[in-house]
Amino acid sequence: MVNVSKVPEDIFMVIRVVTLIRGMLAAFACDLSCSLVWEPFARRALAKYNVACPVPEGMVASNNPVHGGGARPPLTRRMSGIFRDMRRVAHWMQTKGLPHNRQALTPMAVHGVTSIKRLAELALNRDPILDSALARFTAGDQERAKALATEEFKEQVWQEWREQAQRKERELEQEAPLMGTISEGRPVAAVKKKSRIARWLRIK
Numbered sequence: 001m002v003n004v005s006k007v008p009e010d011i012f013m014v015i016r017v018v019t020l021i022r023g024m025l026a027a028f029a030c031d032l033s034c035s036l037v038w039e040p041f042a043r044r045a046l047a048k049y050n051v052a053c054p055v056p057e058g059m060v061a062s063n064n065p066v067h068g069g070g071a072r073p074p075l076t077r078r079m080s081g082i083f084r085d086m087r088r089v090a091h092w093m094q095t096k097g098l099p100h101n102r103q104a105l106t107p108m109a110v111h112g113v114t115s116i117k118r119l120a121e122l123a124l125n126r127d128p129i130l131d132s133a134l135a136r137f138t139a140g141d142q143e144r145a146k147a148l149a150t151e152e153f154k155e156q157v158w159q160e161w162r163e164q165a166q167r168k169e170r171e172l173e174q175e176a177p178l179m180g181t182i183s184e185g186r187p188v189a190a191v192k193k194k195s196r197i198a199r200w201l202r203i204k
Contacts, residue, residue: 111132130142
């Protein structure tokens with residue numbers, strides 16, 4: 001056992017900084033070992049004994065379950081993708097006047113909340129994981145983030161539905177042009193379906 005009081009203060013601070021960095025890297029599932037150095041030697045050894053390597057060469061990826069979010073299975077993804085996603089989340093938070101620094105968003109990344117869509121899904125399901133993911137937010141900011149993300153998600157879904165309906169309407173127009181009369185051979189079912197879609201779009 002080492003008596004902490006006997007460790008010089010400067011060395012103790014270095015230990016604390018190293019521990020902090022290691023913790024952050026572990027949270028993001030970054031490689032903490034020297035695998036990049038011994039990888040080619042390991043591959044040659046496996047090839048020598050005709051053993052297939054399960055990891056593609058040159059791939060730096062993470063199988064950390066926290067990147068899957070919720071109860072979903074582990075998701076292999078490149079770490080650069082997580083940082084890219086979190087930059088987008090940070091930009092969105094900033095435009096909404098919400099906390100957007102690294103300290104506030106790190107718990108979100110750790111818990112797999114790396115998109116506004118994911119934030120909205122968890123908010124709609126009232127998933128308790130958001131209590132940890134938004135731990136660095138005030139209670140008011142948490143509610144605003146959930147409400148804004150949910151509103152944007154619903155608007156996006158509605159827009160997708162509308163675009164699908166419009167595409168379907170254009171397809172029906174090509175199949176049954178609005179020319180002539182039904183008695184002249186225009187498909188009755190197609191015309192009725194198009195009419196229903198048109199009314200639905202106007203109502204919405």
